[in-house]
Amino acid sequence: MRLASQLASGILIAFVALLTLDLFVRGAPEWSAGYLFAPVREGGTDGGIGPIVFSTLFVTFLATAIALPFALGAAILSNEILMHSPRLAGAILRSFETLASAPSVALGLVGWTLFGRIFGLGFSLLSGGLTLAIMLVPILAVAFHAGLAAVPRALRAQSQALGVSRWTTLVRLVIPAAWPALFAGLVLALGRATAETAVLMLTSGISTRMPQDAFDPGATLAVHVYQLARNVPGGEPRAYAAACALLVINVAVHLSLARLRKEPA
Amino acid sequence: MREFAPGWAAAALLGVAAALLAPGLLLFLLFEGFAFLTGPSAATLLAREWHPIEGVFGLLPLVAGTLATSLLALLLAFPISLGTALHARFFAGKRVRDLLEAVLGVLGGMPSVVLGLFGTFWILPHLGPSLGSGVVVLALMITPTLALLSLGALRQVPEELLIDGARLGLRREQVILRLALVRARPGILAAAALALSRALGEALAVEMVCGNVPNLPTGLTVPVRTLTTTLVQEFEYARETHAQGLHLVALTVVLLATLACGLGQKLARRGGTA
Numbered sequence: 001m002r003l004a005s006q007l008a009s010g011i012l013i014a015f016v017a018l019l020t021l022d023l024f025v026r027g028a029p030e031w032s033a034g035y036l037f038a039p040v041r042e043g044g045t046d047g048g049i050g051p052i053v054f055s056t057l058f059v060t061f062l063a064t065a066i067a068l069p070f071a072l073g074a075a076i077l078s079n080e081i082l083m084h085s086p087r088l089a090g091a092i093l094r095s096f097e098t099l100a101s102a103p104s105v106a107l108g109l110v111g112w113t114l115f116g117r118i119f120g121l122g123f124s125l126l127s128g129g130l131t132l133a134i135m136l137v138p139i140l141a142v143a144f145h146a147g148l149a150a151v152p153r154a155l156r157a158q159s160q161a162l163g164v165s166r167w168t169t170l171v172r173l174v175i176p177a178a179w180p181a182l183f184a185g186l187v188l189a190l191g192r193a194t195a196e197t198a199v200l201m202l203t204s205g206i207s208t209r210m211p212q213d214a215f216d217p218g219a220t221l222a223v224h225v226y227q228l229a230r231n232v233p234g235g236e237p238r239a240y241a242a243a244c245a246l247l248v249i250n251v252a253v254h255l256s257l258a259r260l261r262k263e264p265a
Numbered sequence: 266m267r268e269f270a271p272g273w274a275a276a277a278l279l280g281v282a283a284a285l286l287a288p289g290l291l292l293f294l295l296f297e298g299f300a301f302l303t304g305p306s307a308a309t310l311l312a313r314e315w316h317p318i319e320g321v322f323g324l325l326p327l328v329a330g331t332l333a334t335s336l337l338a339l340l341l342a343f344p345i346s347l348g349t350a351l352h353a354r355f356f357a358g359k360r361v362r363d364l365l366e367a368v369l370g371v372l373g374g375m376p377s378v379v380l381g382l383f384g385t386f387w388i389l390p391h392l393g394p395s396l397g398s399g400v401v402v403l404a405l406m407i408t409p410t411l412a413l414l415s416l417g418a419l420r421q422v423p424e425e426l427l428i429d430g431a432r433l434g435l436r437r438e439q440v441i442l443r444l445a446l447v448r449a450r451p452g453i454l455a456a457a458a459l460a461l462s463r464a465l466g467e468a469l470a471v472e473m474v475c476g477n478v479p480n481l482p483t484g485l486t487v488p489v490r491t492l493t494t495t496l497v498q499e500f501e502y503a504r505e506t507h508a509q510g511l512h513l514v515a516l517t518v519v520l521l522a523t524l525a526c527g528l529g530q531k532l533a534r535r536g537g538t539a
Contacts, residue, residue: 002356003437008348009357009365012408016368019375019383019405053441073279081277092284099287101526103466105493106515109500113512134290137283167269193377198468198493202500226378226469229385236385243379250374 055218062129071140096138108202123217128204143185153177276286297512337405346411373409381470394476397485418452458529468493
């Protein structure tokens with residue numbers, strides 16, 4: 001049994017080592033000076049990934065900005081307003097579990113039909129941001145809810161006993177106390193957003209040109225990796241380079257946000 | 266200090282809107298799918314072929330492709346994941362345990378499209394665009410979920426139970442098999458259900474390697490197509506009946522994934538209170 005479990009761990013470690021090494025050995029040599037900022041040429045077989053990086057950041061931050069107020073509202077609703085009706089609060093949380101378990105490509109299809117065709121946005125950064133926001137709401141809301149719920153009830157009671165209103169208690173006391181948990185939820189959501197492919201391929205499209213405004217299409221990095229690997233002849237080595245960049249950006253987002261958290265005003 | 270009523274009202278309003286997203290999504294898919302069901306092509310849903318250009322929308326090969334890739338991926342990932350979890354919990358020293366968790370973290374943080382790319386280079390040359398290749402890529406994708414959640418379930422087994430077992434003269438293996446695994450079973454099954462839910466819903470990583478021919482999955486080397494990959498390939502040019510049919514395909518995969526996830530959560534809750 002010990003042997004079997006060692007074997008399983010060994011296989012896993014070997015696979016992940018191969019995967020990571022393969023990514024960097026094939027991907028890194030494709031990088032040139034300014035790869036991250038240069039325009040895409042020849043469908044991606046030449047040049048850099050500047051517009052792709054821009055589209056990725058734009059869509060991710062747009063989606064997060066749209067999703068944040070809804071998720072925070074939902075957490076306040078389920079945790080503070082419905083404090084004494086756990087059944088209703090539970091129903092709200094279950095609706096988020098359902099939404100979070102929905103396959104992202106189905107969400108992408110709904111975004112394509114609703115924003116792209118019915119609202120006439122076509123393939124655009126705006127359509128991508130709106131659809132991605134729907135995907136992020138449940139992730140953020142569940143994390144925010146857990147964060148607020150972890151703040152001791154006694155803290156609220158003490159504050160209110162001193163004559164502080166419930167709203168001020170929430171804004172000045174509970175949310176700051178829950179901040180690390182809220183922040184962790186945000187990082188989780190950003191990680192999921194940058195890795196997402198299906199939603200964005202169906203909504204923000206596969207264009208590799210620099211988008212001029214939010215109504216222009218723009219491929220995100222994950223979509224670009226997919227396109228290079230699948231639909232651009234001779235694109236595979238460049239797909240590795242872009243995949244490498246995707247991982248590096250993912251890590252950079254995590255690290256810079258972690259640093260921000262350490263120095264609150 | 267006075268209450269800030271607009272603040273509460275805004276929070277409640279935003280919260281209600283957010284909570285209505287899930288029912289809204291289902292209703293939207295139902296509405297579009299319903300239009301298909303009342304249309305002329307509804308009868309073809311039960312056909313054994315998916316051939317939208319000729320107006321034949323048989324879901325069977327797509328559902329079979331989705332179930333085959335996902336269930337086989339679970340079957341492949343399960344021993345590796347459970348073995349890794351058992352190793353990390355019972356056999357490994359601190360250093361190896363940390364290494365295993367880091368490795369699972371790295372794999373879990375890989376965007377699925379990167380796993381698809383890996384599959385294109387390392388698995389396609391051996392298995393070809395086929396059910397088997399899709400299975401391997403999906404297994405890689407769900408292993409971190411499966412292993413980390415199983416490890417969590419094993420960690421929740423009280424230490425005293427294991428010590429008591431050892432005191433009663435059970436060998437280490439018996440303690441693990443008869444006590445730890447039995448006690449952690451609901452949690453491990455929950456992990457399997459959640460991993461299955463993720464596999465059912467993955468689109469692009471599978472699309473890159475599975476061959477995309479709507480065959481019935483009769484062998485590991487047969488090219489197949491799943492519900493999700495159909496959406497990716499046909500959404501852009503689909504119009505009218507075809508587009509409505511795709512919404513029905515999306516509804517089917519949402520229901521399958523939600524069902525698996527709900528089952529997992531039910532099991533997890535039972536595991537938590539056991």
